[in-house]
Amino acid sequence: MIAQALVSGLLIGFVFALIAAGLTLIFGVMEIVNFAHGEFLMLSMYLSYFLHAGLGWDPIAALPVNAIALFALGVIVYYALIRRVLRAPMLAQVFATFGLGVFLQNAAQFLWRPDFRTLGNTWVTGRIALAGVYVSGPQLAAAGGAVVTTAGLWWLLSRTEIGRALLATAEDRQAASLMGINPDRMFALAWGLGAACVGVAGALLSTFYYVFPQVGGVFALIAFVAVALGGFGSVVGAFAGGVLIGVVESLAGVFIAPAVKNVFVFAIYLVVVLLRPRGLFGKL
Amino acid sequence: MKIGIAAAVVVAVLLYPLVLRGPYPQHLMILVLLNALLGTAWNILGGFAGQISLGQATFFGAGAYTSTLLFQHAGVSPWVGLVAGAALAAALALAIGYPCFRLSGHYFAIATIAIGEIAGIAVTNWEFAGGAVGLFLPVEGEGMAAFKFGDKLGYYYVVAAFLALSVALAAWLRRGRAGYYWRAIREDQAAARSVGVPALRYKQLAIAISAALTAMAGTFYAQYLLFIDPPSVLPLSLSIQICLVAVLGGAGTLVGPLLGAAVLVPLSAATSVALGGSGRSLDLVVYGALIMVIAVFEPSGLVGIARRLRSRISTQR
């Protein structure tokens, strides 16, 4: 039973990690928390749904479409909204993105109705049984996709020119612009990449989770905690945070009491930040 | 001129329910006053001392549950319950503040979310406190002593008095040493510490007062609706709404939360009346868009518009 709980927790934890990765990237580069992150996820899931229902495209095959579409959305949101509140107080930034979230969620309900939608059969279905541990196909695929994407993001940030430019901007905007890096474009890139991550997560989730206008909220709160747990701005931290939350939630649910499993998620956050005030991997 | 305006506002608030006698306009104004009270309480911690709390619902719930449970199990007057709830919330706030004030910025804000969520889950699973079913208060037995009124007027003036008390307290604190220290902590905590500001003690003062006032509002809410359950008094959305009122009005100023409540509450009511019955949530689409517009064009809050209006009037003179 421990093995099953661990495996289930790890699988969902990887997906939390990917959602959190996009959030932490945006924060790391420009210190803005995107409160509309859950709604980005929701939009990506709807995109998968419509591609599947309308054109018969499998969400896994259409993954790049989701990534590109959400990348574009992130860039548009940056230029249309975020750029205007760059110098505003932190709270105004929070509410700009919060307002965006309320707007998107309800616009989705207005356009697509509150109905729950599921994709039906996709490429990945069924389940695998291994030594008494059951693993569902879609969840396994989602976890795999999440790991690959997060690793890709990490590689992009730490091993490429563009990643170094992003990190340099995060470190010191002025110094970066002196070095010929255009911070404005880097910010737009961060929003694009952050949204693209959640776009991938949305496509993966849509293979086993239902789509409805409020779907983002459930995952966004977990992602916030994962990001803070790992340390704002750290991709590795977000990954660790997401996985830790998935496992803690699963173990607490199986061995303690399901109704209060989230208490342990929040408690582990409190314990970690009280010991390390900037999270597991945050810059001290 | 400032005093003149303040006096005019006070008179207008006092006369309002006598002019508009229907229960709905009165209810709307009670909500405005209640939100102004909550915003003012948040502002002491978040605006003055710069510690962003997204867990005010914890204190609101503490107030609502303390007075209601005391009444149900021991027949204690809700007025006594109000004081007990405020005291409990303040104690809770100190217990939260002591470890959590080591955290800064977003880490503190998310810690308050975490505590709020834990409180919500805990009460939901706590049989004695009604659990998920919630607690009903009996409708009968009206009167000032019972903190229960047959019509809205009684509630209206009670919440107006609470608000007046909180605004006066906030004004007094802001003008004194506490206000001075809070400003220093908000601008640069390290610098404030280095010149001898006892940062932790004054942050603790801010959170305790903020919590006590929020708990008073919670007791009021319980007496007003006569029904409480975790989703109505302990949700994250309430914490966010409280913060929204203060921030959109203008964090750190005295009138900000009042302005925020006076604009946001009627605005959300008006959009929901005009568009909400359609079942397509167009009202919330508009509401979200307006929040974005305010954040973009008035990042320091509605208070900015008011200031500009005033300076235009005074330059014309």
Next chain:
Amino acid sequence: MSRRLALTLAVLAVSLVSSRAPAAPPAEVVIGAVYPLSGNLAKVGNDIKDAIELAAELVNDDVDVPVPLGKGKGLPNLGGAKVRVVFADHQSSPEKGLSEAERLISQERVVAVMGSYNSNVTATASQAAERLKTPFLNADSTSPLLTSRGFRWFFRTTPTDDEFSENFFKFLGEMKKRGKTIKNVALFYENTLFGTDVSKFEKKYAQQYGYPIVADVAYDAKSTNLNAEIQRLKAASPDVLLQASYTNDAILSTKTMKELDFRPQAILAMDAGHVSSEYVPSLGKDAESVLSREVWALGLGAKKPIVRQVNELFRKKTQAARGQPIDMDGTSARAFVGMLVLADAINRAGSTDAEKIRAALESTDLPGDSLIMPWRGVKFDPKTHQNTLGSGILVQIQDGKYVVVYPFDLAAAEVRWPLATWGK
């Protein structure tokens, strides 16, 4: 200055609202309806809205359907006055439920209010009606608490969780008589008002009827996954699972049961999510053979042609309003009937006077055959105002359709027992 400006704005907003309210012309009777039209329950709220509007149309237009007031135009005793329904959205918030009910009563001058699905919102909204002395008809909140408050103006047509829970155990008794071995049960429920309330009654009756409870698993309906919960249930391996879930979690839990290969002999669900119009389309074959208590089923049409007739109209209505035809379900059917019960009372009152409508509701006596419900009729208890003629049924998902299987005299098919193993 600013404060005054804001205040003027507020007053303006309010007066704008009040100027919208027409002085009720005698040609029209306005009824208020407070439901969750946005947020997590928006789907259910919109189903209810369409059902209530359909009922109002049947009253207003001359339609040949044998429901109360179906024939003839409008309310005959009020000179053919038309019924108009004003909807308000409570967003699942008890505070909004209270204020919207107040607004409808005082601003929109509604003569009666219907609402509000969520039991906790019904609690506060009906309290507003009680204070403002306006009849409140509840068709869809099953918390037994609501009719124990001694309210004068509150009426409820639907049976409560207490009756439904007991019905489960009566059914299990019948199945035992038919030779099934049922030694124990497990409880699985979402931990807000609905689920916990249900679980209390299930515990009470489990003890009374002698079924040990081998697992008692409450879960948070907002969970992103239910793996841990299902693992616990699987470890307890109960004979019968009694489940109470809303839509999201009902779908998610069924998927998770399949993934983790958990299969009791039978699943008895407490309607809500398991009978929502999403459940079967989302799960396809995996929904097969789940049993649910119901207040209604399309399958009743086999014995009651009126059910099919009304459902056809509902499909047309939802096709026009939302672009896709939707079948009625237990919730929309109850809302439909609730509206007709109210219209019938107003018609018998022959007036829009609140006290007269209240008296007419108290003397309501509608026979079962005029309703699309399996009930023996609608007649309110003189003290609690709970409908005394209501009763529940059990349906089973058979080949993608909800089929009535209990009580046996209304049944359209035999119970399929036990559940097939997954994938078969």
